Amino acid sequence: MRVPVPYVAALSSDLPPVEDDLCMEVPRNGVPHIAYMKPRPGDRDAHGNLWGRMTRVPGGRILFEAMDPVRQRECMEGLLCQVCARPAEREGGTLFIEWQHADERPMQLNRIRTDMPPLCPPCAALSLRHCSFLRRDQSVLLLRVRKSVPCGVAGTVYRVTPALDQWIPSEFDIYSSYSKPRYPGMIAVRMLRKLNGVSVVDPDSLATELEGTPSL
Template identity: 45%
Template sequence: MPLLTPYVASRTTEQPVREAELTIEFAPGGPRLAYRHPRPGDRDHHGNLWVRMDQSTTGRVQYNRMHVHRQRTCMEHLLCQICGTPADRNKQGWLFLDWRRPDSPPTWPERSLTSMPPLCTEHAHTSLHQCPFLRRTDHAVLRVRKPRLHGVSGTLYQLTDTGWHTSDNDVLAPYAEPRLPGMLASRLHRELHDVTVTRLP
């Protein structure tokens, strides 16, 4: 079986915007991270600033890195992470693959947080056959009736006398909590509710 290029995978030619493009914006709620030259779509409707990233069809595929905007699109619209078309859904819910993590809840896979978009049936099979990570990980095939949008994660910048500076990476910012003004989002997360562990047909 030929190795597929996942829709969400990034390429070496797709680079994020340089830190020099970041600045301070004085909004009604206080100072927040912004781009020097704002564009429509820089922020989501929660006010989170998102990483800008090049789009390219050339360059080496980075299977272990997701493209910021394609990951976000798939998670927002529940599209297959491999082909970018609507993910499979039946009466038990949308099709996801998930695995245990050190921070997984005791109820795993119920209430699991994931940044991995769902899949169509064909490419769920492909993922299980081709992904070396899944072959060595305690994973499960899931049907999820309520994959609720939970929040974003990314790099947290701290405002200092000389501007914004990175303070932490891979920080999770749930929508239910106050927005972090220094967050530069790079992943969208869903919390999986009403989960059924199943098998692929």
């Protein structure tokens, strides 16, 4: 059986933005922030966050453990399945995956914030069965989510050199909530959603649900 390449997975050959592409811009609010030398439509989201650009270079390996920022954002904004990129939203609740590691505090289902885009039911069943990243991981939980709300972005915060002529990466994997002021030097690489109305799903019950589904 041919297992699809997850839409959201990064490729080892794709290149992230380089410092020479960046500049400082003074927007209408007067607070200088990071920008691209050559702006393109879609560089910033509706909250004004600048997003990481990837240069596509063919021929790379699929990195199952890493997500492409542009595709991650597309899936999270549109609630598209991270594997097949088709709509993942379902009336009875949308499926997400989370990890409950043994050395971490038990997950509180009403406090989950995730950067993992949802999955459509067939791809969720397929991934749990075949994805090398998920298959043998006992800590994986499949969740059915009544509602999810975009809550912020995560990314790298750059700081500007004293001569104000270059941005240098300074802090990694920083979360920026939509309800707080933006970091002027942030380049976002992941969008997050807060999950509401969450219940844990037995993956076997999902397989049963899908039996007889014509699309399979």
